[in-house]
Amino acid sequence: MTIDDPDARAEVEAAFAAYERALVANDVAALDRFFLPSESVIRYGATENLYGYEAIKSFRAARSPHGLARKLEKTRVVAYGRDCAIAATLFRRDNAPGKIGRQMQTWIRFPEGWRIVAAHVSLIEEPAS
Incomplete structure (x- = not known):
């Protein structure tokens, strides 16, 4: 198995960026x-x-x-083979000072394209430097 296939990684990076645009714009149809x-899909959210x-x-x-704008940090996409990838990022929101968000998604390539099959979002207190 090839880890970090550049073509698969680039495809998921583009899908992740499109997801982020839809998220902050609250484009519900696109997010769906x-x-x-x-029914096998799981999303653990902050609440x-x-x-x-x-x-x-x-x-x-x-x-x-309201309050969906955020700044991403340390975003990383790693492909495992040609059909699976993990996307991870940290995020900050102006309306949540002192907190840092963490987001991970598992993306799988299907005939209709890349889709998220598992996601996790959590907030923690800003770690001490």
């Missing part, structure tokens, strides 16, 4: 398209545990569009 439409595509869609539809 990034997740595999399956919620979502099992299945329909639960994720319902969360997105009900979420407030």
